[in-house]
Amino acid sequence: ETLEVGAPASDQDLARYFAIQPDGEGLPPGSGTVSAGAKVYGERCAACHGDKLQGVPAAGGAPLVGGRGTLSSAKPVKTVESYWPYASTLYDFVWRAMPFDQPGSLSPDEVYAVTAYVLAKGGVIPEDATLDASSLPKVEMPNAKGFYDGRGPDLPLYNAGR
Amino acid sequence: ETLEVGAPASDQDLARYFAIQPDGEGLPPGSGTVSAGAKVYGERCAACHGDKLQGVPAAGGAPLVGGRGTLSSAKPVKTVESYWPYASTLYDFVWRAMPFDQPGSLSPDEVYAVTAYVLAKGGVIPEDATLDASSLPKVEMPNAKGFYDGRGPDLPLYNAGR
Amino acid sequence: TLGATALAAGAARAAESAPPGSVHYDVPEDPTKEQGRPLLADGGYGTRSQFETEVRSKANNPTDLTSWTFTPLAAQIGNLTPSGLHFERHHGGIPTIDPARHELVVHGMVGTAKKFSVADLKRMPSVTRKHFIECSGNTLTEWAKPTAKNVQVTHGLLSTSEWTGVLFSTLAREVGLKEAALWVLAEGADAAVMTRSVPLEKLLSDGMIAYGQNGEALRPEQGYPLRLLLPGYEGNTHIKWLRRLQVSDRPFMTREETSKYTDLMPDGRAKLFTLQMGAKSVITFPSADMMLPKPGLYEIKGIAWSGRGRVQSVEVSTDAGKTWRPANIENVAEPMCTVRFNCPWAWDGQAATLQSRCVDETGYVQPTREELVRLRGLNSVYHYNAIQSWAVAADGGVSNVHA
């Protein structure tokens, strides 16, 4: 027995939402190349993340590439290239939140393209790659195996110091 | 063992405070007559409580006299005359809070006088009375026996309605 | 006016109006497609949403210098009253007090009379407790016939806060109490120099000198910088702007405990010192002045409290008290603190009379109006805690009735 509160959400209601999962579920139709991405990046991203994707601290834009091999060092550099386990996350995040000053303004093709550009600059995919709903989930990120489920407390802290 | 917080309060510190008890404890030196009180009342009270102490609803000033014999009726009228159990309360209240628009501005003599005036108009003391620290606590108010300690719950409400 | 930063921000928007306690901001078409406002544009102390409009309403009295305002209970969410909506009662206006110049003096039947600065009190051991304060005049218009137009006016002299301060017992240890001490006069620093006599036993059991309310300093209307807190006692005794505690062997019989706050019985005699607030409850949804759009499932919601301990249970009736169902208690019951209750109700579109009834942990049962009038007559003014009835008409309109 329900409370009879709320109304059914139609497919049309749901059409304005998205969330992309690592296996590609949720990716929209469309595609983009690295070279198309270079143009999007230059116009819409470079001001904050830098010509060379090196980051622009004053704009709050993090570096998007570099840092491979640093994660176990004293000064880990965490970027899309060095740290992110899934390419889907890049598509999802850029589509929802970037460009920071004009969130949600990119078309699916533009997001495919700029995702491809960032991944190519990070040496993750070739310069001539095209990303779409079928190729993007197949991208293997350098740090794909770098994560594990961390739920639960640090067990040694039970009764420590007593 | 105390916390060593706070400082001793000297007699001088305490001199600015007062509270008058029914037995007269706390009353200041000084005195006032009904006729002196008539003048104080006319100048400082009548605008809000009325020429005849009948009250001025628009000013928020209650009637100060009348109402004897109404307390067990359907429309009880509670005034200094009909309801108040102690004359000390009148002195204490007028001294601390009246005139409403100039609180704390009356001298002890003025308060004795206006207290005498209000009580005389209520037929509680004679028109030629003088009030001071020794006579005021002896005034017998008409409703002096009209009160009892009401602490504790209405006992019938325990388990009523069950 | 609102601090410097907010003032500047406000000036730029002076043309826009917003409800009290809020600041107007433009509403974007789609908030996911436009950046929001930056941090700290509010100067570092936030304001409520411009879409929230409930305010304290005032009683229609000859002067606003001795009067009261009601908490908007129907709009209250949860079990705390926002400090800005706490009910008010003052007898000489709200004083503005510089805490650096304020002192609390404790004297009379004590070993050593002492004065405490606000800073002194803040460095003593403290307690933090949630309690309601209710004016014993709350609901006084309802003795003879249903009068007030909505629950803000029937029951809005009730508010709940988290209070922080020093227990009176801690202060007592600093000054030492004389053997025969039995009563304490508490005095405020307002234009009324408000005074009440309080049984020493109460002060020693849970009386508190509060300086904190809901995580910050007391609000000015609530006694800044110090007020007396007497859990479950009638509101008038919780002296605001507290400046003095005088220990004595007898009560002082001040104007507020003789002329006022005494309960006149039908025989013409009156009760002194009716200090504890009785068990009471009220349904806030649906309540008078509301309109139910159509028959269907509704969630009846309300508030229950007792001045004598924790709320034990609350029952709801939709047939004017013929049958009762237990309500859910929404939050953990604490002593002398409100609880929120709720109870599902399938309204069939017929006229109905809604009531709630509170039982506290001492076994005191909230009375019907008939019982209360039988015990106290119609002229005792204070402590009206009878079961409240709201009539739902077939058209969904809700009104204040005597069942």
Added chain:
Amino acid sequence: TLGATALAAGAARAAESAPPGSVHYDVPEDPTKEQGRPLLADGGYGTRSQFETEVRSKANNPTDLTSWTFTPLAAQIGNLTPSGLHFERHHGGIPTIDPARHELVVHGMVGTAKKFSVADLKRMPSVTRKHFIECSGNTLTEWAKPTAKNVQVTHGLLSTSEWTGVLFSTLAREVGLKEAALWVLAEGADAAVMTRSVPLEKLLSDGMIAYGQNGEALRPEQGYPLRLLLPGYEGNTHIKWLRRLQVSDRPFMTREETSKYTDLMPDGRAKLFTLQMGAKSVITFPSADMMLPKPGLYEIKGIAWSGRGRVQSVEVSTDAGKTWRPANIENVAEPMCTVRFNCPWAWDGQAATLQSRCVDETGYVQPTREELVRLRGLNSVYHYNAIQSWAVAADGGVSNVHA
């Protein structure tokens, strides 16, 4: 700007300045000799005293559109954070949302996808519970060396409120959950369209869609009109401006749970979904940046909390952890809620190092910094919950140290 009435009052006093959240009033020489201000001059929603100055302070970040502010913990009185001082963290600024146009959609692995208006949610059964929210980045500057200048900056990404809303389990019954469902994506309606994946088990145990905070609607900075409340979970998961819940059989691996909010271990691998906040405590008086005027008796005061249940006990050390004494707990401990603690201390004028240590009801003991670094290295960023040390110098100056 502040509502019409306050605006008028404000205009007359525009020349006077007052701290944010307050209004300036003239201070009379003797408040008992002059009438105070009348009721409702504030328009019906009160403001704090002009003598109260504490504000949220902001982090020094490149843009105030993705940044945070700290609650002034040293000035907090009691166990609730005033709503206007609740810490903030946003990634795209604070959106202004009209609740009449806001909806919560629940879809994915459900029987019937549904949308709920704010009014719909308000008429469902509600719960009212007090919980802290702590950013898992709280205290992150303290891993390698003592850095922050005072407790507002070391621990101020922590606030406590009374929250009111609808349990997720109540919503779940309305939509029906599919058998294989295990995770839920929560999404906000801000410019960051913030998303986090939450274990369904957590949502069904005590997850709440909150619309109330401290007795009124959520504040805009806290997600008005709706936020997700996940008691004891890291603050980033309590999605503000909540507009969508998508039920799935696996987590979504959003940017906020991969790039951020993962804990890098010394071996270069990182923990995902470190969601629960550990037991933690901090002394707020005395704390860094304060000065004790002279040797004597002081009341050490502080806050303790755990994301895993109730605080069981708090201990205090004045000798850098060599010996410990139990502290008094000031208020009733509730699950995933702060408590205030206090402990008397006779300072002899010698250098001393003050610490507090929290044990929660599961037996988890707040670790020393050494233990924490041994377990996690220096680069895990989040979830720093080590014992905090404050050094009191012989001259009374208090500073942030590693003991």
